[in-house]
Amino acid sequence: xxxxxxxxxxxxxxxxxxxxxxxxxxxxxxxxxxxxxxxxxxxxxxxxxxxxxxxxxxxxxxxxxxxxxxxxxxxxxxxxxxxxxxxxxxxxxxxxxxxxxxxxxxxxxxxxxxxxxxxxxxxxxxxxxxxxxxxxxxxxxxxxxxxxxxxxxxxxxxxxxxxxxxxxxxxxxxxxxxxxxxxxxxxxxxxxxxxxxxxxxxxxxxxxxxxxxxxxxxxxxxxxxxxxxxxxxxxxxxxxxxxxxxxxxxxxxxxxxxxxxxxxxxxxxxxxxxxxxxxxxxxxxxxxxxxxxxxxxxxxxxxxxxxxxxxxxxxxxxxxxxxxxxxxxxxxxxxxxxxx
Ligand code: G2I
Numbered sequence: 193x194x195x196x197x198x199x200x201x202x203x204x205x206x207x208x209x210x211x212x213x214x215x216x217x218x219x220x221x222x223x224x225x226x227x228x229x230x231x232x233x234x235x236x237x238x239x240x241x242x243x244x245x246x247x248x249x250x251x252x253x254x255x256x257x258x259x260x261x262x263x264x265x266x267x268x269x270x271x272x273x274x275x276x277x278x279x280x281x282x283x284x285x286x287x288x289x290x291x292x293x294x295x296x297x298x299x300x301x302x303x304x305x306x307x308x309x310x311x312x313x314x315x316x317x318x319x320x321x322x323x324x325x326x327x328x329x330x331x332x333x334x335x336x337x338x339x340x341x342x343x344x345x346x347x348x349x350x351x352x353x354x355x356x357x358x359x360x361x362x363x364x365x366x367x368x369x370x371x372x373x374x375x376x377x378x379x380x381x382x383x384x385x386x387x388x389x390x391x392x393x394x395x396x397x398x399x400x401x402x403x404x405x406x407x408x409x410x411x412x413x414x415x416x417x418x419x420x421x422x423x424x425x426x427x428x429x430x431x432x433x434x435x436x437x438x439x440x441x442x443x444x445x446x447x448x449x450x451x452x453x454x455x456x457x458x459x460x461x462x463x464x465x466x467x468x469x470x471x472x473x474x475x476x477x478x479x480x481x482x483x484x485x486x487x488x489x490x491x492x493x494x495x496x497x498x499x500x501x502x503x504x505x506x507x508x509x510x511x512x513x514x515x516x517x518x519x520x521x522x523x524x525x526x527x528x529x530x531x532x
Contacts, residue, residue: 223256225529232257232486239280246516259296260284265305297337301370302344303356323373330377339382351399368412375413386418392429416445425455425466432477440483450490452509454499459508468524475528
């Protein structure tokens with residue numbers, strides 16, 4: 193580690209290291225540093241991006257896990273009822289396998305990005321289609337997808353069930369049924385419930401805690417909780433690690449599955465600084481919780497970030513800019529993974 197040791201540095205030196213512009217050691221990557229701590233460091237990616245050489249150069253160098261951001265969603269994989277298209281997902285899996293990256297599958301059951309045909313089904317048909325969808329996806333990727341986000345965003349901000357069309361037509365039982373179908377289709381895959389805005393202690397995370405505790409009590413096969421980690425600069429909630437730990441104490445694994453730190457545009461040095469600190473805080477929360485298995489960035493470059501689309505006026509949410517130059521956030525993550 194060229195000129196940089198972690199054990200002896202003071203708090204002031206740590207702040208300085210957050211701002212260094214060059215990687216400490218070209219031989220190390222975020223993925224290899226995370227692996228040394230027993231964790232993965234992943235990227236949300238998708239097929240169109242795999243032709244972008246400056247981008248894939250960073251992907252191949254820095255990451256040891258991938259999640260398709262869109263290609264395994266219901267609208268992409270089953271655009272017509274019971275007619276499955278695995279082309280894009282297969283490409284991501286092949287790409288990852290060639291590079292020894294693990295694949296986190298995303299996502300089997302979500303109220304968004306579902307094909308229109310699901311909306312006209314009665315309850316019996318929807319239940320049948322849901323089970324079929326989960327079964328076919330998980331069976332197709334048996335042994336290739338290491339972990340699935342089985343049910344995504346089932347709660348509303350008050351911690352109650354989200355009033356999605358799944359919930360309206362099937363009641364809360366759709367959650368347990370999805371997990372059971374996934375387990376039956378690939379007993380070896382790790383099955384996660386995924387939620388947004390539940391990183392800190394709040395009504396939603398407590399609702400999620402109560403939900404997974406009761407699912408576990410009913411014997412529902414759930415292995416982990418994916419905390420998405422979409423945060424705004426300067427607004428990382430306190431108490432993330434203890435919140436993660438209460439889920440871990442139920443016997444569950446944890447991941448941060450969609451980390452990004454958005455800022456109001458335009459980018460400034462001060463915002464970059466705050467963002468670096470926020471990335472560091474998020475990554476450290478995973479490091480200090482032994483059952484946190486890893487972190488995935490959503491995405492790693494501003495060129496492909498969904499933030500300007502989801503939050504008009506905001507952006508620059510990732511550690512690499514649109515020209516693939518690393519920002520202070522990259523160094524902050526690097527330093528944090530070393531042990532800062
Ligand atoms: O909305 C952010 C994420 C919230 N959690 C679940 C994730 O699955 C979700 O991811 C995003 C994808 O990253 C986007 O790729 O889900 C969006 C849809 O809700 C995806 O949206 C796509 C749009 O469909 C495209 O039209 C748009 O050009 O985002 C693209 C821009 O990145």
